[in-house]
Amino acid sequence: MAILRVKEIRKMKAEERREKLAELYAELRRLRAKVASGGAIESPGRLRELRRSIARILTIQREEELEGLR
Numbered sequence: 001m002a003i004l005r006v007k008e009i010r011k012m013k014a015e016e017r018r019e020k021l022a023e024l025y026a027e028l029r030r031l032r033a034k035v036a037s038g039g040a041i042e043s044p045g046r047l048r049e050l051r052r053s054i055a056r057i058l059t060i061q062r063e064e065e066l067e068g069l070r
Contacts (some may be wrong), residue, residue, distance in 0.1 A: 004053040009060050021057050024050055 009017065028050045031041055041047070 003049055004056060006056060006060070009057055014061075014064075017057055017061060021054065024054050024057070028054070 004020070012020065028047070031047055031050070034041055035047075
């Protein structure tokens with residue numbers, strides 16, 4: 001899965017963003033469980049990438065929510 005860019009996230013519809021967010025959270029949980037059980041993951045940088053992508057989506061959702069209140 002590629003890194004999500006802000007432009008790509010802004011182009012998504014709200015429903016698509018929610019689905020992507022759920023997918024990213026699920027993958028993050030899987031990787032964290034693997035690390036916690038003592039396993040080695042293929043790409044340690046993937047954890048950081050997932051966290052950042054999740055943060056980007058949440059930030060854009062919050063920006064749009066605040067724009068709706070104005």
